[in-house]
Amino acid sequence: MNMIDDKKLKTHEEVLEAIAEAIDIPEHLDEIARKRYASIGDWLDRKDSSISQYDPEISPQGSFLLGTVIRPLGDSGNYDVDLVCTLKATKNDFTMAELKDAVGVEIKSYAKTNAMKKEPDDGRRCWTLEYSDSANFHMDILPALPNADSYRVMLESRMHFSVVANEGLWSKAIAITDKTDPNFRVRCEDWPVSNPKGYAVWFTSRQGDAITARKHTVLARESIYASVDEIPEYKIKTPLQRAIQLLKRHRDTTFEGDENKPISIIITTLAAHCYNDEATISEALESILKGMANFIEDRNGEKWVANPVNPEENFADKWKEDQDKEKKFYSWLDAAQRDFGEYLRASRYSDIPDALQESLTKATVATVLPLIAVTAPAIVSSGVAEAAKIASDGGATQPWCK
Amino acid sequence: MREFRLQRLLRTVRSVIAFVQPRLSASIKNGNVIVEGRFVVTPTLAEHTSDGAIAEFSILVVLASSYPNIEPRVSAPGNNIPQTPAHHMNDDGSCCVVIWEEWLATNEDNSIQAYFDGPLKNYFLGQHIKLATGNWPFGERNHGKEGILDAFAEILDCARNEKKIEYLLRILSKDWPRGHWICPCKSGQIIRKCCVVDLKTLSEKIPSKIAQKMLSRLRSYILK
Numbered sequence: 001m002n003m004i005d006d007k008k009l010k011t012h013e014e015v016l017e018a019i020a021e022a023i024d025i026p027e028h029l030d031e032i033a034r035k036r037y038a039s040i041g042d043w044l045d046r047k048d049s050s051i052s053q054y055d056p057e058i059s060p061q062g063s064f065l066l067g068t069v070i071r072p073l074g075d076s077g078n079y080d081v082d083l084v085c086t087l088k089a090t091k092n093d094f095t096m097a098e099l100k101d102a103v104g105v106e107i108k109s110y111a112k113t114n115a116m117k118k119e120p121d122d123g124r125r126c127w128t129l130e131y132s133d134s135a136n137f138h139m140d141i142l143p144a145l146p147n148a149d150s151y152r153v154m155l156e157s158r159m160h161f162s163v164v165a166n167e168g169l170w171s172k173a174i175a176i177t178d179k180t181d182p183n184f185r186v187r188c189e190d191w192p193v194s195n196p197k198g199y200a201v202w203f204t205s206r207q208g209d210a211i212t213a214r215k216h217t218v219l220a221r222e223s224i225y226a227s228v229d230e231i232p233e234y235k236i237k238t239p240l241q242r243a244i245q246l247l248k249r250h251r252d253t254t255f256e257g258d259e260n261k262p263i264s265i266i267i268t269t270l271a272a273h274c275y276n277d278e279a280t281i282s283e284a285l286e287s288i289l290k291g292m293a294n295f296i297e298d299r300n301g302e303k304w305v306a307n308p309v310n311p312e313e314n315f316a317d318k319w320k321e322d323q324d325k326e327k328k329f330y331s332w333l334d335a336a337q338r339d340f341g342e343y344l345r346a347s348r349y350s351d352i353p354d355a356l357q358e359s360l361t362k363a364t365v366a367t368v369l370p371l372i373a374v375t376a377p378a379i380v381s382s383g384v385a386e387a388a389k390i391a392s393d394g395g396a397t398q399p400w401c402k
Numbered sequence: 403m404r405e406f407r408l409q410r411l412l413r414t415v416r417s418v419i420a421f422v423q424p425r426l427s428a429s430i431k432n433g434n435v436i437v438e439g440r441f442v443v444t445p446t447l448a449e450h451t452s453d454g455a456i457a458e459f460s461i462l463v464v465l466a467s468s469y470p471n472i473e474p475r476v477s478a479p480g481n482n483i484p485q486t487p488a489h490h491m492n493d494d495g496s497c498c499v500v501i502w503e504e505w506l507a508t509n510e511d512n513s514i515q516a517y518f519d520g521p522l523k524n525y526f527l528g529q530h531i532k533l534a535t536g537n538w539p540f541g542e543r544n545h546g547k548e549g550i551l552d553a554f555a556e557i558l559d560c561a562r563n564e565k566k567i568e569y570l571l572r573i574l575s576k577d578w579p580r581g582h583w584i585c586p587c588k589s590g591q592i593i594r595k596c597c598v599v600d601l602k603t604l605s606e607k608i609p610s611k612i613a614q615k616m617l618s619r620l621r622s623y624i625l626k
Contacts, residue, residue: 011452282451289421341424346442348454382450383457383530387539389447390524396540397505397521399490399528400549401498 008373012349016281018368019360020242023249025069025079030234032135033064033081040129040141043110044085044103051102054087061142061196066203067234068244068268073252073361078136082126084196086144086174094145096177097185103127103143124179144174147193151310154193160311169309172197198309206272210238213279239284240275244268246285250336250359255328262329266305266315270295273308282344289337293330335359348377404433407467411435411514415465418515425458437463443527457530459483463522470512473502476522483529487545490525499525501543503616504553507608547623554616557608560586568620574605574613 009015025033041058044051062082063069072078085103087094094102100122107120107127121128126140151173155164163169175191183190204211214236218225225231237245247267255261274291278284297304302320307313319326339356347353350372357365390396412435415428425440441461445451460480466472476497485491490498500521506512509520524540531539543549555562558570569586573593581594589596608616 013452286421290417293417337421338424341421345422345444346424346455346458349452351454377453382445382447382453383443383527383534384539385447385450386443386445386456387527387531390527391540395520395524397500397524398541398543399498399525399538400501400543400553401487401490401545402492 007371009368009371010349010373010375012344013280013282015349015352015368015372016246016285017242018371019364020237020245020281022364022367023070023245023360024237025071029079029135030069033079033137034234036131036137037081037083037139040083040085040107040110040139043113044106049106051087051106054089054093056103056106057086057088058141059084059086059197061200063264063268065196065200066244066268067237067241068248068264070245070248070252072136073256078130078138080138080140082196083139083141084144084174084194085141086146089145091145091175091189091191092187095185095187096181096183096191099143099145100127100177100179103141107141125177142176142194144176144194145191147173147175147191150175150189151193151195154312155310158312163309163311166201168201169198170195172201193310195307195309199307202308203268203272204233206275207238207240208277210240210277210279211236214238239278239281240272242281243275243284243288244271246281246340246360247271247288247336249361249364250339251332253359253361254332254335258328260322260325260328262325262332263315266329269305269308269315285340285344289333289340292333350374404467408433408435411465411467411469414514418518423518426461433467435465435467437461437465441522441526443523443530456527459526459529461526465514469514470506470517474499474517476525478526478529481529482533489529489532490542497525501550501553501619503612503619504557507557507612507616547620550620550623554620557616558604564620564624568617568624570604571613571617571620573601574608575610575617577610 009018037058037060041056043049044056044058046052049056059065060082061084062080064081069079087099087103089099104120104122104127107129111118111120111129116129117132118130121130123140126142129137129139129141131137131139148171152164152170155161155170173193173195176194178184178192181192211233215231218231218236219227244267248264251262251264251267270292271288273295274288275284276287278287295305296316297306302314303316303326305315307315316326316329319329336359339353339359342353343356352365352369408430412428412430415435415437419426419428419437422444423439423442425442426437427439428435428437430436438461440458442458443456445453445456450456459478462477462479464475466474476499477495478491478497479495483489483491485495492498505521509516528538528540528542531537544552551562551564551567554567554571558567560566560570566586573580573583573586581592581598583593585591585593585596586601587597593601605613
């Protein structure tokens, strides 16, 4: 066997890893995104900034924070980068409207200074910066204030003591702005809340030892790092993150352009609940796809996918208003079970079924196909070996005839 | 109540076949849960998992709402399996997957999952190997009553004697104790004064409900 053959993909796992890598955000775009939001952070925090006294801090949320970003479908798609701009201020310093405007002034001046073609968009909750160069990003910037104490009190009052017991799950909670909130222009304590960093802490905790294990793999492969501590977490992908990326892509192609498609936070939350330290993407997918539905609660006839860091929040709250959303979630789950099961349980690693190719996009799979090794199957010997294993495990049974 | 049990069984079956049996589907028909499609025999050894399915067979499984009290009826239409006793296919086209009572008596887990992962997989893996090599990988039971007697004697750990097996099963079928019955060891004493400890141990291994099923199966041959 020559070196080229050694590098070919010879297992389902290697093929899935290659496909997941192909749908992941390319490293150079990831770097650009990080530089861009760091640049916004620097702008907001510069000496002349009108909000510099509040030490504005820009941080990612959503899939950029969780490491589950995927490329947009099609060549013209945009990456949505969700950011939080937190000011070290209190609800006495601002109304929601004032906070939105204060951040907006600086975002607008940033756009102007950087000669951006479009004015920032003043959305319901966020300011959106649209980059229209080779790296197509939409940066949604959510103005926010620290809100840990109120958040903890809320959790305690509703007896969510398991969340309160882990400081990481609530200490970075934020109060956010929302134009549709009746208190938008009122100076008050009653603001909408969010907790993306707490969610990320929970998500990381669900990955157990997988992060460290992957860092060791990277350390062994790449000589640029001297120790695992030097490897940033966003540079590695665990089986859970890879499985979520594949499932999100499957979802996107199943419901291209359909607003009722299952939302990413539901897929991510259910997947993280099901993940049980599986060492491979294949095993993670099996656990997730077999277990997902079991983590959807039924609370008095209403389906609940609770936010793990705020159990009062139901990520599936829209299902009640629009049953098509619930129906589409379950039909997608059926399709995902069938498509990934068909590949992982019924096909050779080199035979990616058409339905899975379609759902991960043929274009993506086409980039991986040439990397797959062609080997001869060993059907009879694998059957005999399987029978020997069953017998040695004490699971043999004998047929009979009436 | 039956409808509730049927719906619960359907949910269980669907969760068992989800992902791992992507070519099977389950539905309710004529008061039973029907599983149909192609059953995939999948390797579990790490060195073979990337080889894909070892074999696949078209199957139809009928599960009663009272599973596991009633044995699933399995048929395998449209395959290349000869419809002969040598391939453990009954005259009516059904597959003789296993002696049901033997499996119930020797396995604590009689769930649908255990059935699919155990006897059903073993049977079709066996068919695949039989077709390829002429041999059953786990051996096979004799047909008809002979196979029943072999299996039950093993389970009861007693001589392969029809009358003795029947008497033992009669004892085990009753609510314990039945100390005043004549001891099956032929000592002439009553159980209470003879093999009470051994029989107590055996009754813990084979619950009365399973013993009743075994007895009923055996009697169906005695009456023939």
